[in-house]
Amino acid sequence: MTKRLGPPLYRHPSNPILTPAQMPMECTAVFNAGAVRYNGKVLLLLRVENFAREVSFHTATSDDGLHFTVNPTPIDYPPHPLEQEYSSYRFDMRITPLDGQFYVCHAVWITGLGSMIGMAKTTDFAHFEPLPYMSVPFNRNAVLFPEKIRGLYARLERPTDEGGRIWVSYSPDLRYWGDSRPLNVPTTVWNWRKCGPGAMPIKTKEGWLEIYHATAKTASSENYYLGVLLLDLENPNRIIAASKKFILQPEEVYECVGQTPNVVFTCGAVEMKDGTLNVYYTGADTRMCLAQTTVPELLSYCRENA
Ligand code: BMA
Secondary structure (H helix, E strand, C coil): CCCCCCCCCEECCCCCCECHHHCCCCCCEEEEEEEEEECCEEEEEEEEECCCCCEEEEEEEECCCCCCEECCCCCECCCCHHHHHCCEEEEEEEEEEECCEEEEEEEEEECCCEEEEEEEEECCCCECEEECCCCCCCCCEEEECCCCECCEEEEEEECCCCCECCEEEEECCCCCCEEEEECCCCCCCCCCCEEEECCCCEEECCEEEEEEEEEEECCCCEEEEEEEEEECCCCCCCEEEECCCCCECCCCHHHHCCCCCCCEEEEEEEECCCCEEEEEEEECCCEEEEEEEEHHHHHHHHHHCC
């Protein structure tokens, strides 16, 4: 970790850690990976775009969380009937270990209808069983909590296309969702436009720690930031603390130049054995980057800047 003054989320000096040029297939972008610990390794589920802007998803695994071996064979995840009927593509898989399996939630763009949330489950990350869609349009981001809360499954989501806030919804069976409420994240200069979930919420003694994405418009672009929230363990509708300072903003060339300029965006973080929290994030929707912290540091920062 290269520490410096400012938020306790430190860019890895080897950034970017995975670029299109390093991939075993021809592609223009590799980004927005879900991340999880699997069989003792860190596993990323990468969104890969080819020169026709078609999307495929590939796993990459690593022992140290930094050097990844990419599987050139895409995952086997049969399309939903709607995806066969309309022109569509999937994006941004967020992974949650739950009930002894792994669930992925992702956005599906369906031309003429909009974006909604698809879901699948897997045990081996090669074959994915499609499950019913979790939402109607518009919804672009959803992530499941890793356990039931007061007897119900729970998710964070951003049920809007442009702009929008983080909502919490509940389900008895992962199929029917309701009791939805927006989180009242205090509005700041950097999170007023979009405010949506990022990595899977991390359970701590003090509450659920959530690294989220947020945007604000500047004179020249819409800039993406990462922020941090602490939610009540028993009632995640209740915010215990929300840092009014962001934890990451686009600054480096690899975050400012690419398919979408000025974007840092996360779909997953993994706690390593030594206590380091690896936050995998996108630089400008083009390549994968790594920033590191620890859960205690993030908790303190969240509370001290609330
Ligand atoms: C979000 C999603 C992400 C993307 C981000 C920045 O709304 O579409 O896939 O990384 O915008 O462009």
